[in-house]
Amino acid sequence: MHVGVYVDAHPAVAEQARLLEAAGFDHVWVYDSPLVFSDPYMALLEVARATDRVLIGPGVTQPDARPAYATAQALGTLAKVAPGRVAFGIGIGNSASWSVGRQPATLDEMHEHVRIVQGMLRGETVEHDVGGGRRAPLRFIHPEGRWLDLSRHVPTWISAFGPRGQRRAGAVADVVLIRWEGEQRVREARERLAEGARAAGRPGAGEDIGIGTVYCVYPIEDEAELETDEARAALGPMVVSRLRYLTANHAHADEVPAHFRPGFTAYQAHRATLDPVERHLDNYRGYLVHTPPDLESFVTPETMRTVATIGSAAEIADELLAMRDAGVDHVTLQLAGPPARWCRRMGEQVLPLLR
Template sequence: MVQPAHLAPIRRERPWHGMKLSVALSNDESAIGPESIVGQARLAEELGYAGVWVPDHLLPPEPYGDVYGGVYEALMLLSHIAAVTSRVTLGTTVIIAPLREPVLLAKQLATLERLAPGRVVFGVGVGWDASEFDAVGVPFSQRGARTDETIDLVRTLHRGETPRENQFFGSAAGVFEPRPTAPLPIMVGGMTGPAFRRAARVADRWQAFGLSPQEFRTRREDLDRLSAPRRISAGIMLSREDSARSVADLVDFLHDYEEAGADEVTIHFGPSAQTSAPMTELVDRWGARHSA
């Protein structure tokens, strides 16, 4: 995608080597406006972060309304962000696959990748809230099997092949075009045994959350063993508010994950109005540490 002329030039490329840092956009506040999310994405690109990631929820339950109630539809939001950025990876963390019709999802992902060639990561998970499944008439108990079929259908259609018969969805015998310019990396997110095994079996990436660096190292080693001879990229999602009291503390924390084998850490910096300063400080401190 050509960067529109009215956009400010990118200030810097990623000023370090090794583990990537990405931003989980503040797309989970009940009152956030789209201009705030888009501004955060553009700042992430300007500062040299590797990617921006957005969550996916349809109808979060009442206890989580303040956190997830403001979630914009993930792929539509990323389409807009694609138009105002030119470099950052655009990822979902994660699309709740069983809630989506897979042929339409494959079309949406292919279109997004054509708008932003080489920048889209299909992050996928099974979901955890039964009320969202009730809302769209999908049995909660089928979420794992439906996710497996969705991943297979999306990949098959993107390769230009005819999908094999499946248990939950109809045939897809027509012409699927346009296809992505290149296969989309698939990231499986989740901490359960089935999610972990799914990542080892079919994913290009795995994203964890809530693990200490020591726990992450163990899971990284398990992932390498299960996925051999392939090597799957492994990352983790962190909240700055949960992991460290200051950006300086966060830098030390990130270093521990790098030593544990993380390829990428995605950071949620907190409320959108408070993200600019810590995003900037982290890049400066992390870059200085890696250039010393």
């Protein structure tokens, strides 16, 4: 099983990327949220130049962020700098959509984006919609030379949490990202991917499609660490992010997992106090990087445990090994806490137990 990490896009990301590669991680993904972080592809260029081994890519982009040909251009450019190390991560959108006041894209819109990007990265001519009921051919005019590298396959990682999305991903994805909810859910996802692959006439019925998941771990050496400001600063953004996601996508507490319901109800009440005109902006303050002062009350040892596996190196390794044994091929972790300390603990204490 390969283990990677998500980081936020910012100009100094190279330092984090070097730490992650040195710690032994296999891939580094950069968030793509236009109003929240820096430009992801500028950040990924810094990651590419700072590393030699890890797989890199947007984690994940979405079809409304930029035209498909611009996504293909960015990935082809990265491939020139980091040949054989670039992946194309995409979903329908979460923070990138909600933070600009839009609904996430539809599956049709996402798959149209994927079709164009994949075709262009293969050096093909593809059609795209230019408006007014017209379609026009599209391809890279200078596919060789100093601009792009189209000689290597860029794997497509699709975020698909629901059954319909997983079936459709089976037609085109190299890796599909699902929620970690145990071995049974992994088996069900594989069955749906196989259905989609067979329906699309894909060779091997999708047996080569990888399963990935997103997770958060926080290694501690003593339970008292959970009461520290450092732990709250590390995991608070994950708590608030989960509550924001749930309240944006669900109307009632009984629609969310039981252990999230108290927090869901409290955050829903907080959300109702925000100006509805600008709520989409206020709702992403500190997203995944810090906890706004007025939301710190939501961060407790109990809520922190709902969003992360917290424990000794052995306990965290056991959870990750359970994912591997259940059929997960890739797990990508949220970087939680001071990067140097988190990377040191993960690299020295946890990752060796997975090899």
